[in-house]
Amino acid sequence: MPGRPGREMIRVGLRALVDRYSLDLVVANAESAARLYENRAPRRGHWLGVRAIDPQLGRDAIGAQIIVEAGGRQHRRFVRTSAGYQASQPATAHFGLGPTMAIDRMVVRWPQGDREAFTAACVDCTVEIRRGEGAAAP
Numbered sequence: 001m002p003g004r005p006g007r008e009m010i011r012v013g014l015r016a017l018v019d020r021y022s023l024d025l026v027v028a029n030a031e032s033a034a035r036l037y038e039n040r041a042p043r044r045g046h047w048l049g050v051r052a053i054d055p056q057l058g059r060d061a062i063g064a065q066i067i068v069e070a071g072g073r074q075h076r077r078f079v080r081t082s083a084g085y086q087a088s089q090p091a092t093a094h095f096g097l098g099p100t101m102a103i104d105r106m107v108v109r110w111p112q113g114d115r116e117a118f119t120a121a122c123v124d125c126t127v128e129i130r131r132g133e134g135a136a137a138p
Helices: none
Strands: 008-017 020-029 035-037 046-054 065-070 073-078 093-098 105-109 115-118 125-130
Touching: 046 065, 065 093, 073 093
Parallel strands: 046 125
Antiparallel strands: 008 020, 020 035, 046 093, 065 073, 065 105, 105 115
16 A cells, blocks of 8 residues: 555655756655656755765765855765665765855865865856865865
């Protein structure tokens, strides 16, 4: 029976829709077809996508923590692809920035424990950062 407690798996995905990024919701139920809830709300703020790569591993830096400072606020995300039972999400970390139009600072704590600072020259875009290419950060 669809909708029974414990039987639904929820996944939030980030995907391009008509040349913009929006957060949509996909609900995969074990006993019925998946449902897509498309975000059609008017755009009300700025965002930043960050993809962290570890060149030594040749893949996304799963487990890295990304800290974005913008508009006097600190936003934290972990790079991960798991989103629940039999669900996944892109490794790109998504940050909702609201009215903020500039990134003050971005720091990555890599899974190995080292920290690097990077600059993000844009908002409403996705940047790719690579381990070893940032400045050492305390």
